[in-house]
Amino acid sequence: MASSNYSAGLHFVVSTPVQTLAKRDRKAIRKHATKARVVHPRKKVVRLWSWINPARELGSRNAVLTDDNPTPKSMSVPVPRLVGSYFSGLQLPPGVEPCMIQDLVKLIVLNKNVAYPYEICLDVHPVERGWFPYMISDICCLHSMMFSLRAFMEKDSCDQPSHFTTFHYAKTLQILQSRLHDFDKTSAISDSTIMVVITLATIAEISKDLAGVETHIKGLEKIVKLRGGVRALDTNNNMQVKVCRADLGYALLFGRQPLLFREGPSWDCFIADCGLIKCSHEPHDAIILAFAQTTLDERLHNVLRDVHAFSCISNVAYQTTRKLSPETYNEMTISILYRLTHLFFESDLLQEAIRLGLLVFSSTIFLQRHIIEQPYENLLNLYGDALLGLFAHGSSTDALPVPVILWLTILSDMVAGKEIPSTDRLHTVIGRASIESWSQASEVLRSIAWVDFIHEKRGKEVFEASVSQLRCQR
Secondary structure, three states, X not given: OOOOOOOOOOOOOOOEOOEXXXXXXXXXXXXXXXXXXXXXXXXXXXXXXXXXXXXXXXXXXXXXXXXXXXXXXXXXXXXXXOOOOOOOOOOOOOOOOHHHHHHHHHHHHHHHHHHOOOOOEOOOXXXXXXXXXXXXXXXXXXXXXXXXXXXXXXXXXXXXXXXXXXXXXXXXXXXXXXXXXXXXXXOOOOHHHHHHHHHHHXXXXXXXXXXXXXXXXXXXXXXXXXXXXXXXXXXXXXXXXXXXXXXXXXXXXXXXXXXXXXXXXXXXXXXXXXOOOOOOOOOHHHHHHHXXXXXXXXXXXXXXXXXXXXXXXXHHHHHOOOOEOHHHHHHHHHHHHHHHHHOOOOOOHHHHHHHHHHHHHHHHHHOOOOOOOXXXXXXXXXXXXXXXXXXXXXXXXXXXXXXXXXXXXXXXXXXXXXXXXXXXXXHHHHHHHOOOXXXXXXXXXXXXXXXXXXXXXXXXXXXXXXXXXHHHHO
């Protein structure tokens, strides 16, 4: 055996068939082997499964199909692969100039940034999964997007649509109708046609053409059915999410149930039980849990838990680098909003008020159109009426926990309009809760659901205005 004299403490053990190991060497080997056997606890990996496609794990690009929801191969219409850059060899139709395409790209990027808030999302979906491939490769989609761009730019400056806007709209309808009446329905149910219909519905909503919105969304529903349902749409190009968002926007605009997922949606918690976030809001947690378990329908309670979990995840993501992937964000959006829009408590004022409150709260996060600043007035009116009915029965609100009644009331005043409202309801609730500062109030609100970077500024304004008026009255 050779001994080591290296200052670094390295010890080489040499063994030959005619030379046995010394006791010191055998001890060194055992110590090294023991260290190698030490297993450090691994961080628990959170596995999240899609709400839209329950058999597909989020983060996996390969959807697992079941016998109940097979994807009809004949209905899959892939987008043609582009050669070179997006503008290589592109032949623009009459009336479309290259500079218009550049403006259109800017609008697309702006829309994506609104759909995926950078404060909590890791990154937006790349252009390849958005509108761009369909716009470039499909003439009908290109005209519809140019119409969308023109209509958006002219909405506040022109009483009548310009010649170019009318031209692109006419060409869109001409090509779309030709496809829908074609014997070969392949192009009629393609991804690009779906994008055209969604675009037309969006512009109709901006123009307050409610009849047009309904016509386009019902046409979208038929196309999706012919494709085999939402679950048969491709997950890689984000088509499922675009269809669901259009359907949910229609439901909130008209105050109706959405057209999709009417049968058999999962009512279980989607994210609250997955271990994505651990939070504590004592002493309010125990009070809220006791109230929810004894008062709320289990389905509504599960949605409330998911909205709370999402709020806490968003607050952590905003303050740290732990961002959500766009895919996970989309699934949270869709799972929460579809369950809330399919629920209804006609004979229970309290549960209906909480359901509508959660829907208003969620729409300010997931579907609020910051560019358009066009709230869902029908939804806000329903929520206001529900609170009026609830507060008309004073005994009902007196029994509510402070966090619940404060959250319902301050949310109502927050979304009432641009002016800071002054309501006796909020004065009463603040006085009952013995809350004197916004920091106290925000802690209580977070125990229900509160996203700081979205609700903090407006919530603080409403609260401090009410407190100031209360002090003046004293």
